[in-house]
Amino acid sequence: MKLVEQFELGLDAPICLTWELTYACNLSCAHCLSSSGRRDPRELTTRQCEAVIDELQRMAVFYVNVGGGEPTVRSDFWHLLRYAVEHQVGVKFSTNGVRITPERARFLAATDYVDVQVSLDGATAEVNDYVRGPGSFDMAVRALENLRDAGFRDAKISVVCTRHNVGQLDDFQALADRFGATLRLTRLRPSGRGADVWDDLHLLPGQQRELYDWLLARGDRVLTGDSFFHLAGFGDALPGLNLCGAGRVVCLIDPVGDVYACPFAIADQFLAGNVLTDGGFQRVWRDSPLFAELRSPQTGGACASCGHYDSCRGGCMAAKFFTGLPLDGPDPECVMGHSEQALAAPRTLPGVSQDHSRAVSTRKQPVMLTLLTSRPAAPPVTACAGSPLAGFVPEATAP
């Protein structure tokens, strides 16, 4: 049996487990896939988190990808980090950099089995802050400087590819080189608040090709989290498994202990169970009916007749779900254009299962406005205009 087929049937423990420690975040990124902002009062306690780590150790989960929200704003974050690595569970955590002080950077540099991913969605402040909010570029760069100066080796710069930053790939690589870091590129998902901005931010067809060509030419030094397997239809498969790992090799534990099939699928339809109420993480991973279904052979549906199905496997389940497309049809960013018709037709977007966005906007919130690039046809009518016919343009009428 080929390894990929084995993966489709699922593993005894996930390879890529994401654990979001909190919904609290100091930023309010426009495309946040977990709609984070405010802490949830039901979030796992320190002791409950330790119990989860104990279980991950028993299952020989090699490492967890810790995220949020902003995980470092939890007051017990550094304790839990140390607890995990002392229990042979490596930690890769994602941060916007807010708490990566010189002192914390030195602690991280001195700790084995820890990997740090600093999120940046633009190689310049202008492009980054547009989606992540004012000041977020400088904050991330300061964190990278602190890590480098502390001797932390090979931090990751984690970039969600958007319409605005895909032209900056070489600049991102130069930034990574400057900090002795590795570039990590991932796909923009229409999950969480990402659903609200997906139409404006997702890559245009030509840009998908640009990204694919860049990854083929220069991507050997770049990590992608196997994010772009939907691009495999262009030709050569990109490095990685090139399959949807949801519930098979991938899953998510959210801040309240809910287990979802994948970090991009926080929705009731993909909820497999809860680590507190369903007998622990291992029980959910092995016995959940949802995961059993995801591990059963998939037919390919509307994609089965496409010659590229073997390479892209129909694309990303979450991307289809949150754009209101059928799960057994093409990805909304199908490189063959097979989803264009369905996207143009009336669609029902799924409602949100959770939203921890801040109710009141803050000054850190991104303001997604751009300057007008073309002049309006006529100046606006001011309130001071004296003419009783101000703003009225008589049209030529038929005699």
Added chain:
Amino acid sequence: MTTTLDQAWTLSPSVALRPEPFGALAYHFGNRKLIFLRRHELVAVVRALGEHPDARSALVAAGVPQAHHHAYAMALAGLAARDVIRRRPDGGENL
């Protein structure tokens, strides 16, 4: 390849093994690479290397037929190149 079989090996201290239906997954905490061991016999050999004076006796103990020894030696050399297994200092007499 003969030398690989004559040398003393052990599982790298940086590597964790996890049983899986196809064999085992190995994870190297140093270089953060995942490695697939795709035969249960190979997993048994890798786990037992540290208890045997050389790789050949580990193969024999795991019941790997003589005809397959060459293929296993290649596989072990590949695992050594990726630091999944390491030379054991006490295996000096075979160096």
